[in-house]
Amino acid sequence: MHKYKQYTRLFVFSIIAFIFLFPIIYLIVFSVFHSDTGFSLMNYYKVFLAKPDYLIKFWRSLAMCLMIAAGQTLFSCMSGTAFAKYSFPLKKFWFILFALFMILPIQVTLLPNYILLEKLKLLNSWKALIIPAIFSPFGTVWLTFVFQAIPDSTLDAARMDGVNQLQMIRYIIVPNSKPAVITLFILVFTESWNMVEQPILFLEKETDYPLSVFLASLNQNAVGIQSVCGLLCLLPVTFFFLYYNTELTDGLKDILWS
Numbered sequence: 561m562h563k564y565k566q567y568t569r570l571f572v573f574s575i576i577a578f579i580f581l582f583p584i585i586y587l588i589v590f591s592v593f594h595s596d597t598g599f600s601l602m603n604y605y606k607v608f609l610a611k612p613d614y615l616i617k618f619w620r621s622l623a624m625c626l627m628i629a630a631g632q633t634l635f636s637c638m639s640g641t642a643f644a645k646y647s648f649p650l651k652k653f654w655f656i657l658f659a660l661f662m663i664l665p666i667q668v669t670l671l672p673n674y675i676l677l678e679k680l681k682l683l684n685s686w687k688a689l690i691i692p693a694i695f696s697p698f699g700t701v702w703l704t705f706v707f708q709a710i711p712d713s714t715l716d717a718a719r720m721d722g723v724n725q726l727q728m729i730r731y732i733i734v735p736n737s738k739p740a741v742i743t744l745f746i747l748v749f750t751e752s753w754n755m756v757e758q759p760i761l762f763l764e765k766e767t768d769y770p771l772s773v774f775l776a777s778l779n780q781n782a783v784g785i786q787s788v789c790g791l792l793c794l795l796p797v798t799f800f801f802l803y804y805n806t807e808l809t810d811g812l813k814d815i816l817w818s
Contacts, residue, residue: 579664584794591787603784607792614774614789616796620772621753622796627658628693629670636744637685641729643700644707645715670761677762688762690772693752706740706814707733743811746800747767753797 594600607614642648643655661669673692674683682688710733719726734741759773766777775789801808 567680584791585687587787587794589787590783591791593784603788606785607788614771614792617769617771617774618699618792624690624770625749625752625796628690628752629745631690631694632696632699632748633741633745635694636703637729637734637741638701640703640707641725641733643704645710645733647710655701659701662697662701670757673758674761683762684768686768687764689752689755689758692758693748693755696748699748700743702815703737703740706737709814710736737814739807739810740814741811742804742807743815746804746808749800750797753793 586622591603592601594602643651643658659807677683677688677692682691714732714736715728718732723731755770756772759769763769766774769777770791775786775793
């Protein structure tokens, strides 16, 4: 009876895993499939060498998303420390305001962001995508809860040793919350990598669109080309999730326990 339950559980999990993996299997198969010759690497040749527009978009989008992820992580570390470990006027009010902005759908903030970016003359450039994303409230709220778990006695001891505020963030707070900080970086990168509404609204030229929007403009009949581009699009996120799997697990545990 026990073995029967094990086999049943294994069968169910295998079906679920196949459902999740099927899109990736589909991309791999059709990326090396040609209607005339069968197995072929011609699609990879077209994407990487013959017409590398997509590859150029890949590297530009990667640079943009890394800047957004690094910028928001840095800002969140500083603002999260302020909310978690310092007292200032209307602290609870500002934190509640951050939390409320965090739960707002992105579509609600698009129009105010557009008006502000227009006044600042930042539209039609990647600054319009990078700057608002860096100052998103999500990371601040996330790290505030995590940093609150660090004992105040640890910070007091550091102050007695002459450590200033920036050094405290760099050498004490961030190292003690490394899994949560890495998790935030990966989540922000993934969100930026998949952004669609902001580029369409804030950028006028289609040539400036990042990879997430450019992918939809590919020839719908060229399934092989689409499959290669889709696989290339999966690489950065897959790398982060596999390489930092332990940190992701620990980081999610930290926020749940906090």
